[in-house]
Structures are given as structure tokens and as C-alpha cells.
Amino acid sequence: MDIARLYELQKIDVNLEKVRRRVAQIRRKLAESDELRQARTAVETAQTEMEQLHARQLDAELNGQQLAARITESEHRLMSGEVRNAKELEALQASIDSMKRQRAQVEDVALTTLQLREETEARLGEQRVTLAQVEASTQVAQGTFQQEEAKFKRMYAQLKQQRQNVTERLDADALELYAQIAQRKAGVAVAAVQHGTCGACNMSLPTGVVSNANIQEGNPIFCPSCGRILFAG
Ligand SMILES: [Zn+2]
Structure with a gap:
């Protein structure tokens, strides 16, 4: 032997x-790095938040417009002299007051949502910058790893050939x-x-x-x- x-x-x-x-x-x-995945998720989360806030703001604005129209209509009735009954007048006034309070609340929501949107938009901007940086640095690292992989694959092929030569003689x-x-x-x-x-x-x-x-x-x-x-x- x-x-x-x-x-x-x-x-x-x-x-x-x-x-x-x-x-x-x-x-x-x-394979994709954790850092890159995290940066992508952060951007996606902020984008979803932005869409939700936008929808909430539109909703509040629409409610405000509807309430404003109903208030104008009721005030018009109040001034028109059509309603003469004291109790009815009182009820109408109470309804107007209630709608005004509602409108104030709705406007509050719209304003708060707008502020939140601005904050989220600023955060999204920062996260997009981070993502771009991570993507750029990952690309450089990936290039190095690809070169290394190619080198080791060549080495592997050479070793396989050597192994073949040796086993043929055993x-x-x-x-x-x-x-x-x-x-x-x-x-x-x-x-x-x-x-x-x-x-x-x-x-x-x-x-x-x-x-x-x-x-x-x-x-x-x-x-x-x-x-x-x-x-x-
Ligand atoms: Zn031994």
C-alpha cells in the first residue's frame, strides 16, 4: 500500500x-445582510404610516366640510324666521352648537394628523438616505465577496484535479x-x-x-x- x-x-x-x-x-x-433588510423595512413601515395618515387627514377634512355645510344650513333656517316655536328654536340652536363642537374636534384631528405627517415625512427622508448608504456599502462588500468566491472556486477545481491524479495511482x-x-x-x-x-x-x-x-x-x-x-x- x-x-x-x-x-x-x-x-x-x-x-x-x-x-x-x-x-x-x-x-x-x-445573501442579503441584516442591515439592508432592516433599512428596507424601516422605509416600508414609514411609507405605510404616511399613507394611513394621509387617509385619516382626508377623512377629517371631508367631515369638517360636511359639518360646515350643515351648520350653514341650520343657521340659515334659524335666521329665516321659518321657525317660530321657542322650543324648536332652542333645539335648533343646541344642534348648531353641538355641530360646531364636533367641527372643532374634527379640525383638531386634521391638524394633529398634518403635524404627524410632516414628522413622518422627515423620518422617511432620513430612512431613505440610510437605505441608499447601506445599499451602496453592501454593493462594495458584495463585489469583494464575489471575487473571493471566484478565487476559491478555482482553487477547488485545482484540488479536485489533484485528487483525481492521486487516486488514479492508488x-x-x-x-x-x-x-x-x-x-x-x-x-x-x-x-x-x-x-x-x-x-x-x-x-x-x-x-x-x-x-x-x-x-x-x-x-x-x-x-x-x-x-x-x-x-x-
Ligand atoms: Zn492517533
Whole structure:
């Protein structure tokens, strides 16, 4: 078994995993940012408020106009001399007074609504500026991330090619053993021997194991602690 080549395969696979993770990270960053979403929502909320306030103001103005017309009509009747009965006159006057109080209330609502509209309009203006700024800065950041993504994709393709070249030179048994251990051991099947310890689990290796790994006549030597294939280098 070509342990050196298996170790080469291991290094390629570790790098492939790193690149995969980085690309996933970039993709998340390329997705719409929270800041942008918040800025958009703020503008939309203020726009809805503006529409509601406008409707309320129109309503109040219309009510005011209707009340004004009815007041004029009643006052006209009062002055015309058509009504002579004292009680009726009193009732008519009371109705006019009541309508005037209503009109004052309605005018109050219209005025308050107008002030609110002005405030909301100013806020909307500020929020639109913020949104434009966030959109501009997001665009710059997105451009950088896109470039980075392209770079990592190229790197990924190169690693895939390297992997292909290496696996072509390994026999089926070696590849199967590698795949089995990699699956069980978090993607790491081959560990380098480093100063008498296993490079993957860091356990001290018995001298016999180290010397066997050094000789390595085609038979894989395993770390007694983690079970990975040892590569003495
Ligand atoms: Zn180990």
C-alpha cells in the first residue's frame, strides 16, 4: 500500500474541506445582510404610516366640510324666521352648537394628523438616505465577496484535479481503507508521525509502532490510540 500517496490524498482532502467551508461562508455573506433588510423595512413601515395618515387627514377634512355645510344650513333656517316655536328654536340652536363642537374636534384631528405627517415625512427622508448608504456599502462588500468566491472556486477545481491524479495511482484496497477510516474519523484517515506521537490524536506512540511505520513495507500501520493509518514521512 502506498502510504505516502495516501497521505498526499489526505492533505488534498483537508484542503478541499477548508475551501468548501470558506465558500459556504462567503455564500452566506453574499445573501442579503441584516442591515439592508432592516433599512428596507424601516422605509416600508414609514411609507405605510404616511399613507394611513394621509387617509385619516382626508377623512377629517371631508367631515369638517360636511359639518360646515350643515351648520350653514341650520343657521340659515334659524335666521329665516321659518321657525317660530321657542322650543324648536332652542333645539335648533343646541344642534348648531353641538355641530360646531364636533367641527372643532374634527379640525383638531386634521391638524394633529398634518403635524404627524410632516414628522413622518422627515423620518422617511432620513430612512431613505440610510437605505441608499447601506445599499451602496453592501454593493462594495458584495463585489469583494464575489471575487473571493471566484478565487476559491478555482482553487477547488485545482484540488479536485489533484485528487483525481492521486487516486488514479492508488489501488482499490487502499482507497477503500482510506474512505472507511475517513468516514469514521472526521475526514482524517492518515496521520503523520511527529516526534514519536500521532499527528492526529497526539498520543505518544510505542517505539515498536514508530519503527514499523518507518519501515512500512506496504502494510498500513495503525495508531493504537485512534486507529488511523500512520505515515512516518
Ligand atoms: Zn492517533
